Amino acid sequence: MNLEEQIQRYLDGGLDEEQVAKLSDVLRDSSEARKTYWELTGTHVLLDRIYRETSGAEWAESASVKKVNFRWLPTIAAAVIAVVVTWWIVEWRSDPASVIVATTNNGSEFLERGSLTLKEGETKEITFLKGTRVALQGPLAIELISDERMRLITGKIGVEVPEGAEGFTVETPDGEVIDYGTRFGLEVDNAGDLRAEVFQGRIDVVIGEKIHRMEGQASLEVSGNSQSLTPGSDSSSFPMPSLKEAWQIGGSFNRVETFKGGRPKLPNKWSGDLLEIATSFEEVRPRSEGGMLHFKGTSAQEDVRDTVASQLWRIVDLYEVREKMGRRPERVNLSGWVNRVAGDDQTDRDFLFGLSCHQEITEALDEGGDVTTKVLTSLISDSDPETWERADLQLHLPPNLRYLVIMVGAREDVSNNEDGQEFDGHFLDDLNLVFAAGMRRSIDYHYWRGSAGEWETSGKWSENREPSAHSYTVIQGPGTATVSGxxxxxxxxxxxxxxxxxxxxxxxxSGSLLNLDTTETLVGYNRGAHAELLIEGSLVTNGRIYIGRNNKTSRVEVTGSLLSSDLIQLCQYDSDEDTSAELVVDGGKVTAQSLRLIFDQSKLTLKEGEIDVQELVLGGESGQAHLVQYGGMMRVEKMTLGNGTYELLGGELWIKTASDRFPDFLPNALRSIRGEWTLITAAQ
Amino acid sequence: MTDEIAHTTYVQGLFVKEASRIRGFIVSMMPGGAEIDDLLQETFLTISAKAESFEKGTNFTAWAMTIARFKVMEHFRKGKRRELLLGDETLERLLDEAPEHLSENPQVDALKRCLKKLSPAVRQMLAQRYAEGWKPERIASEAGWGANSVYVSLSRARTALRECIQRQTKGGTA
Known part of the structure; x- marks a missing residue:
C-alpha cells in the first residue's frame, strides 16, 4: 500500500493497529505526508458534508431515499439556533460489484469494470486511475478489468503508459502485452490476428510460451501460427492519446541576462521593459535553483495610465510547436510563480499574466492590432517574501493560428509615489508554457468509386456507407459525384x-448545400490526377481549400457560392510538374479569409459575381500567378503583391488599405491593367 | 441574563457558526464515521461547560478543535480502540497544519456535479458510507461483496471525485 492508499483506508477504518501505528509515524515525521493527508481528506470531508446537509436525493436519484430521523442537539441554550442533524437512510439494492477503473479524458464519465464498445467513426480516450492513457477508435470492443489491466477483443488502440504505471497489461485473444513505460499501438482484427507496434520504450508480447521483447521502434504481426517481428513502426496507423508538451520557456531564469527593448518583433526571444535576473534580493530567494526574474522598470508613459507595469513578452511561433508535437496544439497553459518584498501599504502587489493570439506580428502588438483572442489574469501577491504565489492561465487556441504572445508583468500604482515609477521588488520564477493536443486518430480512407451518381447513394461509397469521421474522404472515378440537397x-x-x-x-x-467540417479540402492530389469541382449550389467549409497540389489539372468553377472561413489557395506547392490550377468565378460569390495565388501554375478568372476576401496574396517571390478580371467585383481588405499579374479588364476592384505606401506599388503591381475599370480605395 | 450566561450563549453561538468546520476536522482525523454526530455533540457540551475559559477575541476554532481532538482521543480510548487512531503527536501536528477551509462552497457545488457522473451503485455505496455511517464490512456483506472491494471502490470513487472537483473548480477560473 502506498501512502495514499493507507490514508484512504485509514479514513474508512480499514487499517489494523500495526498499520495505523506505521502511518502515524510517517505522518508525524513528514510534513510532505501531512500535506498529502489534507489533500486526500478534503474529498472525504466534502462527502460527509453534502450527504449530511442536503436532501441527497438529487444525486442519489436511483437509490430510494427516506428521511427517518430529525434530531435536535439537546441542551442548547434557547437563544442559540440549533444544529440540525439529519439522517438519510438509503435502501440498498444489491448491485453487481462496480469498481471505477478509469475516466474519460475530459473527466465527463467514470468507467467501471466491464465491457465497452465503439462504433465505426467513434473515438474515445480514457485515463486509467494509475495514469495510463488509451486512445480508442471504433469499431472496437474492449473490456476494462482493473486500473492496470484491460482486454482488447477487437479494434485498434494506442496506449501511453507514464512513469509509475509500468506493468500495464493488455490481454489479447492469444496472449497478453505487458508494458514497461512506453507508447505503443495494438490492433486485433476480426480474424483475431494481432498487430503490435511499439513507438517508444519497451513492451513484452506474450503469446503462449513465447515472449517477444519489443524495444525502440518495432512491429510484430501474429496471424495463426506465424509470428513476424520487424524493426520500425508507424504511429500514424494507430489512434494515439492526446499529448501534453511541457515547454519550459524562460524556465527558472538561471542565465545572467538583462531584458529590454520593449515589445518584441521576432519570435522566440524575450523582450520587454527593464528586467534583470537576480539571485537574491532582500529576503526574497529564487523559488528554484539559480535565479529569478526581477521587474525593475517600465517603458510605459506615465501620462498614459495611472498604473503602469513592467512587462516582459515573448512571441511563440505555433508552426514550430505544431512541428514539434506532430499535431495541432489545441490548448495552452501558462503558469508562473510570483513574489515580492515585504513592503508596506505603499508596495504594490499586483502581477499580470496574459496570452494573446495573433495571425501576424505587427510592430506594436497592441490590443487593437490583429489580436483574435486574448486572456489576462492578475494575481495579488501576499506580503511574505518567503512564499511564492502561483498564477495559471489557460486558452483554447483557434485552428491555424500562427503566433501566441506571452506577457508577464508587475503592476505599479505610480500615483502613490511622488518620485514616479517605483518597482520595490517584484519577482517571477519558474514560468512554464504547456501545450496540449487532442487525441489523434489513425489515418483511414473512405472512397467514392466508379461511375456517376448521387452523393447520398450509399452504394457508391466503400463499405456501402456515406462517409463520416474518416481521416480522408476520397472522391475518384470516371463518374461525377453529384450533390443535390x-x-x-x-x-x-x-x-x-x-x-x-x-x-x-x-x-x-443549384440549390444544394455541402457543409465540410474538414481541416482541408484538396482538389487534386498526386501526379497525373485530374480534379474538378463545379459549384452551382453552395459549398461552406471551416477549413482550408487547396486547388491543386502536384497533380495534372485542378479546376474549380463557381456560379453559386463558395465560402471558406479560412484559406483558399491555388496550388499547395510549387510543383515541378506540368500542372495547372484554376479558379473561375462566373457569377455567384466567393468568400474567404485569405485567397492566395503564389505559384506560376495558378490562375484565377473573375468573369461575373463577387470575390470578397480579407486578404489577397498575388504572386510569390518567384511565381507568376495570374489574375484576370473581366467584370464583377473584387473586394479586398488587404492586398499583398509579389510577382503576380492582375489583369483588370472590367468590373471593380475595391481595396481597403491602411498602408500609405500602397499607391506607390500600384502601377508596377497592376501593370497589365487596361480597358474600362474602376479602382476604389478606402482613401477616396 | 447574567454575564456568565451571556458569555456561554456567545460561545455556543460561535460553535454553531463554526460547527460545520469543526465537524470537518473531526471527520478528517478519525477512522470510520458512525460516531461523528455524538462526538460533535460531546464537543458542544464540553465547550458549553468550559465556556468561561474561552477568552473573547482569541482564536475560537483553534480552541474548539483542541477540545474536539481530546474528545476523539477519549472516545477511542473508552472503546479500547485507541490503537486504531493516529497518535497524539501526529494528530496535533496534522491539526496545526490543517487548511483553513476544508469544504468551500464552490467545491461543494463541484462535488454535486461530479457525483452525478458516478454510477448508481457507487453512489449508493457512498450514501451508505456517509449518510448512514455504515462500516465497509457491513456495506460489503449487504451487497454480497468482499470487504476489500468496498475499500478499493470507496478509495477510487474519492480519487475520481477529487480529480473531477479539481478540473471543475479550475475550469471555472480559466
Whole structure:
C-alpha cells in the first residue's frame, strides 16, 4: 500500500493497529505526508458534508431515499439556533460489484469494470486511475478489468503508459502485452490476428510460451501460427492519446541576462521593459535553483495610465510547436510563480499574466492590432517574501493560428509615489508554457468509386456507407459525384482525385448545400490526377481549400457560392510538374479569409459575381500567378503583391488599405491593367 | 441574563457558526464515521461547560478543535480502540497544519456535479458510507461483496471525485 492508499483506508477504518501505528509515524515525521493527508481528506470531508446537509436525493436519484430521523442537539441554550442533524437512510439494492477503473479524458464519465464498445467513426480516450492513457477508435470492443489491466477483443488502440504505471497489461485473444513505460499501438482484427507496434520504450508480447521483447521502434504481426517481428513502426496507423508538451520557456531564469527593448518583433526571444535576473534580493530567494526574474522598470508613459507595469513578452511561433508535437496544439497553459518584498501599504502587489493570439506580428502588438483572442489574469501577491504565489492561465487556441504572445508583468500604482515609477521588488520564477493536443486518430480512407451518381447513394461509397469521421474522404472515378440537397461531411480531409493518374469530379447542383467540417479540402492530389469541382449550389467549409497540389489539372468553377472561413489557395506547392490550377468565378460569390495565388501554375478568372476576401496574396517571390478580371467585383481588405499579374479588364476592384505606401506599388503591381475599370480605395 | 450566561450563549453561538468546520476536522482525523454526530455533540457540551475559559477575541476554532481532538482521543480510548487512531503527536501536528477551509462552497457545488457522473451503485455505496455511517464490512456483506472491494471502490470513487472537483473548480477560473 502506498501512502495514499493507507490514508484512504485509514479514513474508512480499514487499517489494523500495526498499520495505523506505521502511518502515524510517517505522518508525524513528514510534513510532505501531512500535506498529502489534507489533500486526500478534503474529498472525504466534502462527502460527509453534502450527504449530511442536503436532501441527497438529487444525486442519489436511483437509490430510494427516506428521511427517518430529525434530531435536535439537546441542551442548547434557547437563544442559540440549533444544529440540525439529519439522517438519510438509503435502501440498498444489491448491485453487481462496480469498481471505477478509469475516466474519460475530459473527466465527463467514470468507467467501471466491464465491457465497452465503439462504433465505426467513434473515438474515445480514457485515463486509467494509475495514469495510463488509451486512445480508442471504433469499431472496437474492449473490456476494462482493473486500473492496470484491460482486454482488447477487437479494434485498434494506442496506449501511453507514464512513469509509475509500468506493468500495464493488455490481454489479447492469444496472449497478453505487458508494458514497461512506453507508447505503443495494438490492433486485433476480426480474424483475431494481432498487430503490435511499439513507438517508444519497451513492451513484452506474450503469446503462449513465447515472449517477444519489443524495444525502440518495432512491429510484430501474429496471424495463426506465424509470428513476424520487424524493426520500425508507424504511429500514424494507430489512434494515439492526446499529448501534453511541457515547454519550459524562460524556465527558472538561471542565465545572467538583462531584458529590454520593449515589445518584441521576432519570435522566440524575450523582450520587454527593464528586467534583470537576480539571485537574491532582500529576503526574497529564487523559488528554484539559480535565479529569478526581477521587474525593475517600465517603458510605459506615465501620462498614459495611472498604473503602469513592467512587462516582459515573448512571441511563440505555433508552426514550430505544431512541428514539434506532430499535431495541432489545441490548448495552452501558462503558469508562473510570483513574489515580492515585504513592503508596506505603499508596495504594490499586483502581477499580470496574459496570452494573446495573433495571425501576424505587427510592430506594436497592441490590443487593437490583429489580436483574435486574448486572456489576462492578475494575481495579488501576499506580503511574505518567503512564499511564492502561483498564477495559471489557460486558452483554447483557434485552428491555424500562427503566433501566441506571452506577457508577464508587475503592476505599479505610480500615483502613490511622488518620485514616479517605483518597482520595490517584484519577482517571477519558474514560468512554464504547456501545450496540449487532442487525441489523434489513425489515418483511414473512405472512397467514392466508379461511375456517376448521387452523393447520398450509399452504394457508391466503400463499405456501402456515406462517409463520416474518416481521416480522408476520397472522391475518384470516371463518374461525377453529384450533390443535390443538403449534406454535411465531418472528415479530416476531403480529396478529389487522390491517386496517381486518377480523376475525380464533384458537382453541386443549384440549390444544394455541402457543409465540410474538414481541416482541408484538396482538389487534386498526386501526379497525373485530374480534379474538378463545379459549384452551382453552395459549398461552406471551416477549413482550408487547396486547388491543386502536384497533380495534372485542378479546376474549380463557381456560379453559386463558395465560402471558406479560412484559406483558399491555388496550388499547395510549387510543383515541378506540368500542372495547372484554376479558379473561375462566373457569377455567384466567393468568400474567404485569405485567397492566395503564389505559384506560376495558378490562375484565377473573375468573369461575373463577387470575390470578397480579407486578404489577397498575388504572386510569390518567384511565381507568376495570374489574375484576370473581366467584370464583377473584387473586394479586398488587404492586398499583398509579389510577382503576380492582375489583369483588370472590367468590373471593380475595391481595396481597403491602411498602408500609405500602397499607391506607390500600384502601377508596377497592376501593370497589365487596361480597358474600362474602376479602382476604389478606402482613401477616396 | 447574567454575564456568565451571556458569555456561554456567545460561545455556543460561535460553535454553531463554526460547527460545520469543526465537524470537518473531526471527520478528517478519525477512522470510520458512525460516531461523528455524538462526538460533535460531546464537543458542544464540553465547550458549553468550559465556556468561561474561552477568552473573547482569541482564536475560537483553534480552541474548539483542541477540545474536539481530546474528545476523539477519549472516545477511542473508552472503546479500547485507541490503537486504531493516529497518535497524539501526529494528530496535533496534522491539526496545526490543517487548511483553513476544508469544504468551500464552490467545491461543494463541484462535488454535486461530479457525483452525478458516478454510477448508481457507487453512489449508493457512498450514501451508505456517509449518510448512514455504515462500516465497509457491513456495506460489503449487504451487497454480497468482499470487504476489500468496498475499500478499493470507496478509495477510487474519492480519487475520481477529487480529480473531477479539481478540473471543475479550475475550469471555472480559466
Amino acid at each position: 443538403a449534406h454535411s461531411l465531418d472528415s479530416g480531409s476531403l480529396v478529389i482525385a487522390l491517386d496517381n493518374d486518377s480523376q475525380g469530379s464533384v458537382e453541386l447542383k
